Amino acid sequence: MAHYFEFNNVSYSKNNEHILTNVSFIIPRQGDTVSILGPSGIGKTTILKCISGVRKIDQGTILLKNKILHDAHTYIDPEERNIALSFQDNALFPHYTVEENIRFGIQKSLFCSKNKNGPLKYSMEDLLELFFVPELKNKYPHEISTGQAQRVGLVRSIIHNPDLLLLDEPFANLDQNLKDKTQKNLKEILKSTGITTILVTHDKYEAFYLSDYCGILLQGGIVQFDSPYNIHHIPNSKEVVEFFNRGVLIPVEVVSDDTLFNKDLGEIKGKLVKKYEKGEQVNLLIQPEDLEHDDSSTLKFEVVDKKFRGTNLIYTLQTPSTLQLPVFVHSHHEHLHAEQEKFGIKQPIFIDHLVCF
Structure with a gap:
């Protein structure tokens, strides 16, 4: 047609x-x-x-x-x-x-x-x-x-x-x-x-x-x-990712059809958008809504920046390997974090679409 x-x-x-x-x-x-x-x-x-x-x-x-x-x-x-x-x-x-x-x-x-x-x-x-x-x-x-x-x-x-x-x-x-x-x-x-x-x-x-x-x-x-x-x-x-400037690419290893591994975040599960070989080194797109905040988590990183957007905040976290990760949190969340505080990430990490390059 x-x-x-x-x-x-x-x-x-x-x-x-x-x-x-x-x-x-x-x-x-x-x-x-x-x-x-x-x-x-x-x-x-x-x-x-x-x-x-x-x-x-x-x-x-x-x-x-x-x-x-x-x-x-x-x-x-x-x-x-x-x-x-x-x-x-x-x-x-x-x-x-x-x-x-x-x-x-x-x-x-x-x-x-x-x-x-x-x-x-x-x-x-x-x-x-x-x-x-x-x-x-x-x-x-x-x-x-x-x-x-x-x-x-x-x-x-x-x-x-x-x-x-x-x-x-x-x-x-x-x-x-x-x-x-x-x-x-x-x-x-x-x-x-x-x-x-x-x-x-x-x-x-x-x-x-x-x-x-x-x-x-x-x-x-x-x-x-x-x-x-x-x-x-x-x-x-990557060009489209850079144009929107709303996420970061982090190095990961392909563990299986639904699992990636990063040395700071550990295992990351979800649906891979493209097929990769086991053991392949790729870059995973992390957008602010991909990681979830959890005050009780043992996986914690330092807050190095935060942006107040009215209905939400976007925290920037720095990992031991100096990756900077954006995380979305509703602005009515009961515990707002200051810079240099530790910030918990919910585990296990699950992201619907694992977009890699």
């Missing part, structure tokens, strides 16, 4: 610099949301521009609903792709009010020959309320903030009811409280309307919350494309 959207072996260069090299990913079904995560300047926004048609690719194929948008022989103009964009530097028409900017999106939808989707189930007034900007209808872009302009641009893109919605850091200029509320409403809108979406973001929690799939873009290519759960718990390379 054909996928709803395909980005196949796409390469793009600018001024003889390779920005994208043989990048591939898919959106399996209509209504899915895919996030592209990666460091600044790696080419995330370029992917959106190639999909929209404002950048012409050097090679590869872009397909939407089993129709070729761009390959070596075909190029569909941006205005005929029925794709809506909402970029970080939102380009509202300065001489139009907010309402007039949004109505432009509605008119674009009506006159686009490729748009067979009909009107969106949400009205302009509904969307303005859901994105917390109902009072801005009669204001001009220079009279509103950057964050408000982003949300107006989002309304204009969504109300188009496109075959594909492209969002570039749509919440970059919002405070956390407003961001959380807006993300919740956006997710509800996308799922209830079935609008297929590609989201570019630096925020992995935003990507994990909104997305059915995530792609990690590093060094010009997608190095992992998977569900948010697997991206977090089962990264497929």
Whole structure:
């Protein structure tokens, strides 16, 4: 069965610099949301521009609903792709009010020959309320903030009811409280309307919350494309681990199909994600939630740092061999530890997914 959207072996260069090299990913079904995560300047926004048609690719194929948008022989103009964009530097028409900017999106939808989707189930007034900007209808872009302009641009893109919605850091200029509320409403809108979406973001929690799939873009290519759960718990390379910067790799020996050994921690049991030979030396990923705290344990290490995150703390423990291990503890835990105190680790150690490299 054909996928709803395909980005196949796409390469793009600018001024003889390779920005994208043989990048591939898919959106399996209509209504899915895919996030592209990666460091600044790696080419995330370029992917959106190639999909929209404002950048012409050097090679590869872009397909939407089993129709070729761009390959070596075909190029569909941006205005005929029925794709809506909402970029970080939102380009509202300065001489139009907010309402007039949004109505432009509605008119674009009506006159686009490729748009067979009909009107969106949400009205302009509904969307303005859901994105917390109902009072801005009669204001001009220079009279509103950057964050408000982003949300107006989002309304204009969504109300188009496109075959594909492209969002570039749509919440970059919002405070956390407003961001959380807006993300919740956006997710509800996308799922209830079935609008297929590609989201570019630096925020992995935003990507994990909104997305059915995530792609990690590093060094010009997608190095992992998977569900948010697997991206977090089962990264497929050291590069992905380093990008998220949320765990440490410790040396272990493979004892059996379900057991590893580290000289500081002892035996570690769980399910090995990859198969290794007995006696093989590998590095095991330890994330903060993998080790459990136990005040009564005889396995204790020194606290060398702690980070308070509101609902939780992340302690950093140093072992005799100078490994530094992160451990998650709920902030209401009855015994909070100070630096240089001893901190117990629950035994036997069991980790669901033993991710090794």
